[in-house]
Amino acid sequence: MAKAIRVGVLGVGRGAHLGAVAEKVGMELVALCDSIEPKLEQARRRLGGERITTYTDYARFLEHDLDAVIVANYATEHVPAVLQALAAGKHVMSECLAMLTMAEAVQLVEAVEASGRVYFFAENVPFNVQCQEMTRLYSSGVMGDFLYGEAEYIHPGTPQSSATLISGPDHWRAWMPTTYYCTHSMGPVMMVTQTRPVRVNGFVVPYDFKDPMKTGSISRKDMAGILMCTMDTQALVKVMPCATLRDHGYRIRFCCNRGTMEYNQGEPRLRVHHEPFDVGPSQPPNRLYMPEFPEAFKAAASTGHGGADYFCCHYFAKAIREGSAPLIDVYKAIDMTSVGILGYRSALQGGVPIEVPDFRDRDARERYRHDDWSPDPRRRRPGMPWPSVLGDIPIAPESLQSFAELRRRHEAGFSTPVTPPAPPAR
Numbered sequence: 001m002a003k004a005i006r007v008g009v010l011g012v013g014r015g016a017h018l019g020a021v022a023e024k025v026g027m028e029l030v031a032l033c034d035s036i037e038p039k040l041e042q043a044r045r046r047l048g049g050e051r052i053t054t055y056t057d058y059a060r061f062l063e064h065d066l067d068a069v070i071v072a073n074y075a076t077e078h079v080p081a082v083l084q085a086l087a088a089g090k091h092v093m094s095e096c097l098a099m100l101t102m103a104e105a106v107q108l109v110e111a112v113e114a115s116g117r118v119y120f121f122a123e124n125v126p127f128n129v130q131c132q133e134m135t136r137l138y139s140s141g142v143m144g145d146f147l148y149g150e151a152e153y154i155h156p157g158t159p160q161s162s163a164t165l166i167s168g169p170d171h172w173r174a175w176m177p178t179t180y181y182c183t184h185s186m187g188p189v190m191m192v193t194q195t196r197p198v199r200v201n202g203f204v205v206p207y208d209f210k211d212p213m214k215t216g217s218i219s220r221k222d223m224a225g226i227l228m229c230t231m232d233t234q235a236l237v238k239v240m241p242c243a244t245l246r247d248h249g250y251r252i253r254f255c256c257n258r259g260t261m262e263y264n265q266g267e268p269r270l271r272v273h274h275e276p277f278d279v280g281p282s283q284p285p286n287r288l289y290m291p292e293f294p295e296a297f298k299a300a301a302s303t304g305h306g307g308a309d310y311f312c313c314h315y316f317a318k319a320i321r322e323g324s325a326p327l328i329d330v331y332k333a334i335d336m337t338s339v340g341i342l343g344y345r346s347a348l349q350g351g352v353p354i355e356v357p358d359f360r361d362r363d364a365r366e367r368y369r370h371d372d373w374s375p376d377p378r379r380r381r382p383g384m385p386w387p388s389v390l391g392d393i394p395i396a397p398e399s400l401q402s403f404a405e406l407r408r409r410h411e412a413g414f415s416t417p418v419t420p421p422a423p424p425a426r
């Protein structure tokens, strides 16, 4: 039997879940790293207890006997962590975003190329069962050519629920501009249609001062971003990155020249439509059905995000074992993420078109090598953007106060005892 891939996880929020899923695809979770000790200890107990070594220091964690690292720290700080892991000779699966700035994208692509290690980008939405079925249909040719698409991800939250996800005003979820968290919407478009964006026009629905969901929280970002993307086939796509509108979920739709297919999270069944003049009268124009994972992957369905997380870990492990190209490699990761950064730049200039560079081309990197344009408040200097197109959104003192109380209660939960997991049924 093949030797298990020894994996460690940085960041035990989302990362703890991915560590558990990694074990389902034959990896062995041996180490965890997080700077918050009670949270780290709780994750260790939940995931396996004594057999897992814990670290609060990332450099020391990388000295552990590991083959691979799952990077799930703050979404805006993945690149420094990935570079350190690659330099230490580890394979890396990075959570989204791939990078915060275009200069980081250049650093990332060059570090991955020089390392000879696997870099897998854990964008999971393309692996949900509906997206995998749309990939299958599209690649079979029955839909014809892709012409126009829409993909949106909406995630509203009360001040109470936000306080479980945001640790303070400097946390990325409080300030990341609304166009940035775009890979859950651009990812499925790229993976289903095998296209890449070449141009983006960005637009923003600004912060709503009449919405208590916003004013009662410590979020300083806008309501929604809209990225009109031209793909390399000239197909057009309207992408909405993680937006704080109402009605949580994904909505993904592809219009092709032999039919359409769409998935709306409110209705888990996939809808596929063909015009009678394209397919003849014997075939029903509409099919509404619940797709299934292939037999070999039935176990995936019980893991997170409708099974999608399983496939991230599966394809990461597969690339390591086979020495093959990862399904979502560093070039795709950068394409998926760039539209959010460049789209914000476009929105701040009234929606002007901006070319999306292809970093497979080494010459294309030069223009961006020193482009550290960033909305991170801690890096603020003249010329850097605010989290909102309206500028610096003030946080109401009473919202800050109630946040502090909610957060205190949430953090108290990190120390709550955890019952270790029951051994899996054989």
Ligand SMILES: NC(=O)c1ccc[n+]([C@@H]2O[C@H](COP(=O)([O-])OP(=O)(O)OC[C@H]3O[C@@H](n4cnc5c(N)ncnc54)[C@H](O)[C@@H]3O)[C@@H](O)[C@H]2O)c1
Pocket (backbone or CB within 6 Å): 010, 011, 012, 013, 014, 015, 033, 034, 035, 036, 039, 056, 057, 058, 072, 073, 074, 075, 076, 095, 096, 097, 122, 123, 124, 165, 305
């Ligand atoms: N694909 C998905 O469905 C999905 C869902 C949720 C989160 N995510 C992604 O997963 C990542 C983590 O998300 P989260 O919700 O857990 O975020 P989070 O910001 O709540 O947690 C990050 C964790 O990393 C730890 N950390 C940060 N820097 C560290 C350092 N230098 N050393 C040690 N520990 C450090 C923090 O203490 C924290 O526990 C993000 O990139 C996010 O975008 C993806």
